Amino acid sequence: MEVDLASGSFAVNVKDLSKRFGDKVAVDSVSFEVKRSEVFGFLGPNGAGKTTTIKMLTTLLPPTSGQAKILGLDLRSEGKKIRQRIGVVQQQDSFDQGLNVETSMNLYGLIWDVPKQERRRRIDELIERFEMQEFRKKQVVDLSGGQRRRLQVAREFIHDMDLLFLDEPTVGLDPLARRAFLDFFKEKVKDGLTIFFTTHIIEEAEYLCDRIAVMNEGRIVEIDTPGNLKRRFGSAKAVEFRLLEGASKNLVKALSSSEVVNKLVLDELSGTYRATTSKPELVIPELYRLADKLSLHISSIYIAETTLEDAFISLVKNGSGNDSSHVHSGESYAAASPPRGSFKEAE
Amino acid sequence: MNIYVRLVYRNLRANLDRISLFFELVFPLFFIFVQGFALSELVTPFDIGNGRVISYQLFLAAGAITLTVINSGTNAGTQLWYDRKNGMFEQLLMGPFTRLQYILSIILATLIIGIASSLLVFLIALPVLGGALYLSLQSVFLTGLALFLGTMFFGSFALALSVALKSSESFNIVSTFTFFIFLFTSSVFYPANKAPPVIQSVSLLNPLTYATDLLRAGLFDSMTPFISTELTLLTVETIVIFTIAVLAFRRIRV
Ligand SMILES: Nc1ncnc2c1ncn2[C@@H]1O[C@H](COP(=O)(O)OP(=O)(O)O)[C@@H](O)[C@H]1O
Ligand SMILES: [Mg+2]
Numbered sequence: 190m191e192v193d194l195a196s197g198s199f200a201v202n203v204k205d206l207s208k209r210f211g212d213k214v215a216v217d218s219v220s221f222e223v224k225r226s227e228v229f230g231f232l233g234p235n236g237a238g239k240t241t242t243i244k245m246l247t248t249l250l251p252p253t254s255g256q257a258k259i260l261g262l263d264l265r266s267e268g269k270k271i272r273q274r275i276g277v278v279q280q281q282d283s284f285d286q287g288l289n290v291e292t293s294m295n296l297y298g299l300i301w302d303v304p305k306q307e308r309r310r311r312i313d314e315l316i317e318r319f320e321m322q323e324f325r326k327k328q329v330v331d332l333s334g335g336q337r338r339r340l341q342v343a344r345e346f347i348h349d350m351d352l353l354f355l356d357e358p359t360v361g362l363d364p365l366a367r368r369a370f371l372d373f374f375k376e377k378v379k380d381g382l383t384i385f386f387t388t389h390i391i392e393e394a395e396y397l398c399d400r401i402a403v404m405n406e407g408r409i410v411e412i413d414t415p416g417n418l419k420r421r422f423g424s425a426k427a428v429e430f431r432l433l434e435g436a437s438k439n440l441v442k443a444l445s446s447s448e449v450v451n452k453l454v455l456d457e458l459s460g461t462y463r464a465t466t467s468k469p470e471l472v473i474p475e476l477y478r479l480a481d482k483l484s485l486h487i488s489s490i491y492i493a494e495t496t497l498e499d500a501f502i503s504l505v506k507n508g509s510g511n512d513s514s515h516v517h518s519g520e521s522y523a524a525a526s527p528p529r530g531s532f533k534e535a536e
Numbered sequence: 537m538n539i540y541v542r543l544v545y546r547n548l549r550a551n552l553d554r555i556s557l558f559f560e561l562v563f564p565l566f567f568i569f570v571q572g573f574a575l576s577e578l579v580t581p582f583d584i585g586n587g588r589v590i591s592y593q594l595f596l597a598a599g600a601i602t603l604t605v606i607n608s609g610t611n612a613g614t615q616l617w618y619d620r621k622n623g624m625f626e627q628l629l630m631g632p633f634t635r636l637q638y639i640l641s642i643i644l645a646t647l648i649i650g651i652a653s654s655l656l657v658f659l660i661a662l663p664v665l666g667g668a669l670y671l672s673l674q675s676v677f678l679t680g681l682a683l684f685l686g687t688m689f690f691g692s693f694a695l696a697l698s699v700a701l702k703s704s705e706s707f708n709i710v711s712t713f714t715f716f717i718f719l720f721t722s723s724v725f726y727p728a729n730k731a732p733p734v735i736q737s738v739s740l741l742n743p744l745t746y747a748t749d750l751l752r753a754g755l756f757d758s759m760t761p762f763i764s765t766e767l768t769l770l771t772v773e774t775i776v777i778f779t780i781a782v783l784a785f786r787r788i789r790v
Contacts, residue, residue: 247630249790273632283623285550296549300542300631 196391199258200225200352200383201246206255208241215241217407218255223385228378231387234505238407239387240280243356243529246385247277280356280387282403283341284329291316291325294344302346308347315343318373320366326486334361352383359393368530371397391498405505415497422500428464428472430490432480435460443479447472539633543641548648549613550624560607561653564600568661572596584727585758594668597661597726598755601654602686602748606718608650609690610711613698615642616785617707620698626790640787643691643778650687670757678754681767686747689774690718692781699784718744746770 208216215236223229231239244250244319246259248268257264259271274467285293291312298308316325319339324332332340338361345353355374374397378384394401397417411418432440435517436455444464445453450473452465456512464471469492480487553785579592608780619625628638658665694711701707721735722744728736739745746766753759 244790249626249630264626269632270632272630275630277627279626279630280624280628281623283627285546285624286618286622287552287554288550292549296546299537300546300633302537302539302542302632361568 198225199223199226201229201385203246204256206242206245206257207253208238208245208251214407216245216252219402219404219407219409221402221409221412221525223383224399225383226378226381227399228374228384228386228397230394230401231385231404232389232391232398232401232501233387233404234389236406237404238302239404240356242404243277243354243385244386247275247354248272263498265383274351276348276350276353278342278345278353278355278358280360282337285339286326287332289326289328290321290340292330293329293340294347297344297499298347303348311347311359319343319369335363335366339366340363346377350382352385353377355386357388358386359388359390366394391450391496391501395497403501403504410504418500418504419497422503426466426469427493428466428469428476428490430462430464430476431460431488432462433486434489437483437485439483440479440485443483444476447475449475539637540641542643543633543638544645544648547615547641547645551618551645552611552649552754553614556614556651557649559654560604562659563607564570564596564603565660567600567603568593568657568664568790570595572600572664577607577641582727582730584752584755584756585760585763587651590668590756593664594756595727595752596725597664598752599722599748600661601657602682602744602751603719603724604654605650605683605686605747606690606715606744608646608653609687609692610694610715611649612642612646612691613694613707616695616698619706621704627739629790635786638647639695639782643688643694646689646691647684650691651683654683665755669755672757673730674759675757678759680752680754682747682754685750685770685774689743689747689777692774692778695781696777696784698756699781699788718742721745723748743770745771746773752778 199222203219203222204220205218206216206220219238219242221229231237231242233239241250245252246257248264248271252264260274262271264271285296286337288296294312294315295308298311303311306416316322319342321336321339321343324336327336329337329340338358342355342358351393359370362370369394374384374386384397385401386394386397398415400412400414401418403410411422413421436457441453441455441462444450444462449468450464450466454463455461456463464472464476473490473492476490477487479485479518570596572595575596576591576593581589581591583589584595584597616625619628629635693714697714699708701710721738722742723739724744728739728745728749731739746769749763749766750770753763
């Protein structure tokens, strides 16, 4: 792959990019770079500005202000050249009205000027890979939402590209199909493809992305690797346990004064204690020792690892990240343990 | 392969509604074989210009061919409308083309539909048109020009409508409604210069009148200076509406 001197090895280079719709600032002065052959993720709740950013970078929407280079090409003046080298899977459905699955892939390849033989080969390959055999002759309008999504993603791989934009590509897919997709993307990245990926599903971002930009209300709050985000913004580790006896004031007192426990909170509803600590391996023997002394019985215990979801929520809730301010947060246990799988699509 | 060939082929394959296309063909045939036939006993043959006297059935047969043109024009709007509804509009705009290439591909596809279906109607109507046809280089040229300008005008018109009207319902209602206005105030069913003054003045502003008169002039060698003026007006109107359609299209918000 050619390396552009002006933009180094960046596939995407964005500086202070903004988009305003009337009074509404959808994207607010974002800056970032995507390296070649990297999976770069935009993670953010609905309305964060992910789609608007993609629409600008794919030349669909003119930016209100700011600069961007895509594959070393200027976004404003070299739109067509950019479009020749990118692929896009939109968040919204896109399909051809009166065609069946195979024909619609074939026509899509044709408008991309892929030679006939090559189209044939790739269609067969993709249909097999994405397990679309049983509906390859079906009319596109008759497909289920998930099947249509598979077609839409598979179709994009008919043509060659250097950079692929995927806007929430796995919406509506079952877990198996989703995993198959993500693995397929990973293979393509190994072969040199660069992927710009948006999602509101945290596990997905963590599984696929080399780096993640957390986006909220049009701004990029933080950019880092999933591991670093967890380390920097996840709440500290905690030991969670329950007692057969339920609540015990004495234990709370004893454990709270222990040096290895940063904070101890009791969730009244479930009767679960959460001892925040950086050294769970020391808290556990201490806990058993104290329980023994107070004649209490521990019914369950486990170490809660910090998750990307914790990091994400603390970033989105608290705006810009400030490493230390989050480590000792978790005033109440309920707030520190958000409902799993939040940020479901509102529509 | 050329970019327009690829896009036009795709538009024709993906966005044609075969059922409405079928009825667009059947409709004019009714005018020729049922209405024209029924009325030709009532209406005495009359002079359509340049001393050419033809029967009402012949008169209407020519009108029915331009009717095909306006009908096909609406296809341009439908193509765009399908692409917008199905998300292909954005997808194509992020593809390796320009907006202009995309809109021209719609117009070109419409021209192909328009000219092909009018030729088909023409062929089917040949037994009726029969010996009255006048064949010369000029007649072929005028006939072709009428079909080309007519399709361009109504194709661009439908495109502009499709851009302006967001929902399919309003596009369908408004395009059907304007279709009837264009149709019944044109010279498709009656010669404009023999109509009452009010209708006559509306008819003489109607591009469908120009296209129809021009087509008759080609088919029956009835060219007059007045029809030359109509040709000029039709050309100007077509350029104007085409420009409007392209400009409107380029400003579509995504
Ligand atoms: N065409 C538009 N006109 C007005 N507001 C828009 C338009 N497109 C997006 N927005 C607004 O911009 C914000 C960001 O939207 P979007 O980029 O779609 O977010 P995301 O993809 O992260 O869910 C939202 O508040 C949305 O309502
Ligand atoms: Mg979105």
